[in-house]
Amino acid sequence: MQHTTNTPANHLIGTLAVSLLIAGVWRTAAWADGGQVRAVERHADLQVSVFTSPNPLRAGPVDVSVLVQDATTGEPIAETEIRVRLIPRSAHGAPIHALATASAATNKLLRAALVELPHAGWWDVEVSCIAARARTDVRFSMEAAAPLPRWLSVWPWFTWPLGVVILFAIHRRLVAQRHPIARNIRYPIARCC
């Protein structure tokens, strides 16, 4: 066996690079907090806004984000304790409790709680914000649709090899056109390593 160049390592790096580039092109939308505004309520000096994502809302992982602001100045208030409670309207299923925190939020203005909605249907949501000066409760309802099949959100991840196969087929055809005599194409990568 003859190792003549640093080609194998390069080839490996290239393979990795191409794989990552292809995967990177299909970067899905960032799973960030924010999303659809569900409720905005003012109580005393506080204004509380609640967002949910993804949009449209579906059973599965759901982000409930809360922005607490000073109602007068609009400045965000950091020292707050925010509890989120999701109660299914249907008889089955227990309520879900979660604490919304800044560490779980991408946007540091918000406090986020990542919860797993076990099933589709209507959910009553209660958000309690306890700041030094006041407590505000926000209530609203939201409907979660049935979750989409997982493959619908990740289809680019398992279909991109098809693109590679098509490119490979085009490549073979092009090479064969250039060298019509050499019908049995030999790949130099194998020889050079």
Added chain:
Amino acid sequence: MSPTFDAFLRSWPFAPWLAATLTITAATYLRGWRGLHRRNPERWHIGRPIAFLGGLAALFLALASPIEPFAALLLQVHMLQHLLLMMVAPPLIWIGWPLVPLVRGLPEPIRTYWVAPLIRWRPLRQAFAFLTHPLTAWPLYVGATWFWHTPRFYDLGLSRDGWHLVEHMSFVASALMFWYPVVRPYPSRPRWSRWLLFPYLLLADVQNTLLAAWLCFSPFVLYPYYVQVPRLAGVSALADQATAGVLMWVPGSIAFLMPLFWIGVSYLFDTQRDGARRKVKQQPRPRVVPLPRLPIIDPPQHAPGAPAFDLLRFPVVGRFLRWRFARQFMQSLMIILAAIVILDGLTGPQLSPMNLAGVLPWIHWRGLLILGLLVTGNVFCMACPFTLPRTLARRWLPGGRPWPRALRSKWLAAGLVAIFLWSYEAFALWDSPWVTAWIAIGYFVAAFVVDSFFSGAAFCKYVCPIGQFNFVQSLVSPLEVSVRQPAVCATCRTKECIRGNGAIPGCGLQLFQPRKHGNLDCTFCLDCIHTCPHENVGILATVPARSLWSDPFRSGIGRLSRRPDLAALVLVLVFGAFANAAGMIAPVVAWQDRLRERLGNPPQLLVTTVCYFLAIIVLPLAAAGIAAALSRAWGALGDSWQTVVMRFSWALIPLGFGMWLAHYSFHFFTSFDTIVPAAQRFAADHGWNLLGEPMWLLACCRPPADWITNLQVLMLDVGLLFSLYTGLRIGESNTNSGGQALKVFAPWGCLMIVLFALGVWIVFQPMEMRGTLPAAG
């Protein structure tokens, strides 16, 4: 600092794929640019990479900086994001003249043999020329701008994540096309007059001004989404919209008018240069060595005989591996771990997540083993603890007997692999620390007994199921123990690599280095490296799966196409990968339960045994037999179906490896910290309280992150592509024409796609979090 601004500075989204993509793109560009800069420093000056990297940085800022999360709350920030995507990043990228550096930065074989024909493809070039022609690019750019700024579609982009992504992609794509004719990056050769750029840019500025003015002077909020969101820092929705309009108007106009100014100046400059050219024409023309117009089709630049990457020459690691006792050192560490596993398995609590025997072998060792095979090679066999006692005691052991001729094949090993896979599921080995400890003891005893009586590494070559797994999977590893310079071996008369040198034995697996191909049967024991007096054996880089593409005579093995036992081993391991993973997903478990009910509740062991027998014995035989029969029929092959199976079954290895990798790395990545409480518990039980109280929370199951599933699918993707390519190469090596090769390969390709689809389905199913505590715990 205001709290809003402070929060803004700390709001960085996590975008690893974008970061990886941009980093690799930048590295590829810089690699290509460096070579071009050496050739022609004036043309490829430092400004090019600065501009290109600036463009990538603008993309990163737009999509993975605080701008991204705040764009949903403030229209002006969203406008800034769009400006970066449409007016900053694309022109900077083109100013970097990225086409040639990016192609040159690719590894030479990919560039020369794969990319170059595609780049030369006329329809692709024509499509690119059409899309970047001013009369096409302008309407596309303006159309994308106006389309997405109409209230209905702007709100659609804000309210639907998928549409937001489409919006950004269309912005970037149309802007790249728009700015291409303006910058005209090398080696573009436009056929239209540069004067066309004056109306091109002026009209673009006019439409931008109209849109910006609409935003600035509108008496009502155009985008209802921004009416709903809470206002920040007292900025009203209307004021926010006006500010966004100003941003679009002023910096946008500058972006369009600055190139106009630059083009005007360059026209003046070009006129002077033309005069200079005329003067130069009268002088005798110096002989110019033409540079290739498309450097991508350069012949390979490397000198023949240049060394491949050699792990033994790598700093620190190479020095360690060259140390005579490196292997024994690694084995000693592993034997300590094995002793701990045995001790804890026999004496510790019989709950898998709490016991090191339930955690270390089944989560960490398996995960690291497969990852080691992926990034290096057969590192587990190199550090195998089971063979250390017999190595140390070899001088006092009888040994010397040859391994029975009847057993000199892989049939026994293939059977043991099948039994191991079956017993893992049938007796839930992973769930019993006690049984795990006894398996480890059994391994030590078996290795010691077999190698006490028989010469060489009989246990490794003919018995060890783990070894067989490693041998087969390491065929797709990137490193291989191999000869550095074949010419040196041709002059060698002493052959220490196979005979030994007195102090160190030769290869116990009868692999003669000059005739060794691939990693099959190689334990990475490094004896050949230490014995070679010419220092001509290294751990060299190789193309993964390359050794499967041809079927030469292999030392200690023979030809793959004449070894039914090896083909059987490969099929058991490939189908075992899918059966092993499928055995722990909810739909398969439920299906087994239903089947058991229908059959009148026979013992679970019987159902599992029948299922496994079908999955790893009958199904592989049937699938490979049908594929071979179709290969023979379609490709008019004269070989027997057994020969076809023996040849093509090897092409399934990369896909099988992908499945093992996806499965084992899943458990490793989701449960790697289970070792912490188990180690704390073990230490506390033995009177060492240094590690503190066990943090049992870490032993609890966690839902797998999305990136793990994506990574699993990526592993299967790459495995499929390698398998398809390997199958095609095998087909070509057995036929006389490309068409016939395709026909011969087609049934195997279909089998690979079916297995791939099965693998993708498996990774999307809820998988048992074996080795972890239940959530309630």
